Amino acid sequence: MSFETTDAAEQFYKSYAHGAGFSIRVGQQKLENNIVYWKGFMCSRQGYRKKKRNAQPSNSKTILNLFETRYGCEAYIYVKLSSDNRYTRVND
Template sequence: MKFDTWEEGMALYKMYAHEVGFSVRTWTTHKDDQGVPVWKRFVCAREGWRKVATDEERIKPKRNFKLSRCGCEAMIGFKRQDDGKYEVARFVQSHTHQLISPSKRHLIKSKREVVS
């Protein structure tokens, strides 16, 4: 599947994520010398593991956050082709956690928008 811009691909993946029941975040971007993304990856918001705090970081008071990372591997990667369009280079569909129920999907962080 090809897109004119990576933003179009991201928008489609966010719609897919909302329908399935998970939140999306940007994971990594690799840019060329002109600053144009060569490839870009978006992952499930629960991808990876929480960073272990160092001794210095434990001294500073921090807010307690709900543990949200569980090592989920669901992701999509877009790569820029020679014609300047972005193609899906990698897609992992499986999740290692429960998905959000339809009644709570309107609360998904990646779907929220501020309306003025």
């Protein structure tokens, strides 16, 4: 599977994710001289939230109970610039 641009890859993965019932976020990318060499798109719930070091409540601060937003979803796609100047899917 290959794409002309990273925007085309993102649009493809957004439509796929919508049909599968999840949303995506843009991950890391390698950018040099205004050329994107690779870019990742992943499920918006990929990974886990970092644990806080001080879990002790402070008397002067209100603690908010935040909903868990990361569940370790493993859906992702990475595209890499190939020699024919197209972005191809990288299999991990």
